[in-house]
Amino acid sequence: MTSSHGPVTGTDPHEQLRRAGLRVTAPRLAVLDVVAERQHAETDEIATAVRERLGSVSTQAVYGVLQALTDAGLLRRVSTGSRSASRYEVHHHDNHHHLLCRMCGRLEDVACVVGEAPCLEPSDDHGFTIEAVDVLFRGVCPSCRERAAAAEHRAGS
Numbered sequence: 278m279t280s281s282h283g284p285v286t287g288t289d290p291h292e293q294l295r296r297a298g299l300r301v302t303a304p305r306l307a308v309l310d311v312v313a314e315r316q317h318a319e320t321d322e323i324a325t326a327v328r329e330r331l332g333s334v335s336t337q338a339v340y341g342v343l344q345a346l347t348d349a350g351l352l353r354r355v356s357t358g359s360r361s362a363s364r365y366e367v368h369h370h371d372n373h374h375h376l377l378c379r380m381c382g383r384l385e386d387v388a389c390v391v392g393e394a395p396c397l398e399p400s401d402d403h404g405f406t407i408e409a410v411d412v413l414f415r416g417v418c419p420s421c422r423e424r425a426a427a428a429e430h431r432a433g434s
């Protein structure tokens with residue numbers, strides 16, 4: 278089996294699971310592999326890709342695996358709100374943030390401002406110890422902006 282590794286993780290997925298204290302199972306390996314291949318994949322997309330590899334695996338089972346891998350710190354869930362379901366990526370613990378296009382759902386990584394968590398301080402921390410900050414910048418991507426401008430131009434002429 279050949280696997281292309283992401284830029285940061287050079288670790289074999291078997292080893293990653295074992296180190297996280299998880300049993301090595303085919304669905305877990307497949308989910309890790311699929312997410313490494315498609316950064317920011319949606320849950321349904323991951324479930325479809327896992328089924329393509331393993332045959333019948335229920336969406337519910339894939340949800341369970343995503344949850345276990347996220348809890349173990351191997352995957353990171355990016356919540357994009359109501360626009361679409363959660364997206365997943367390999368957790369590199371680099372505290373990066375995201376840009377989300379509200380029109381097409383394109384999601385891009387943006388580096389943390391200071392390079393370590395937390396990179397922002399709340400104005401009032403209510404006594405909490407702040408460990409992490411997830412920033413989601415929302416807006417419109419260049420291609421959606423262009424499409425919108427073109428549509429407006431056609432409507433106006």
Ligand SMILES: [Zn+2]
Pocket residue numbers: 378379380381382383417418419420421422
């Ligand atoms: Zn867009």
Ligand SMILES: [Zn+2]
Pocket residue numbers: 317366373374375385386
């Ligand atoms: Zn990301």
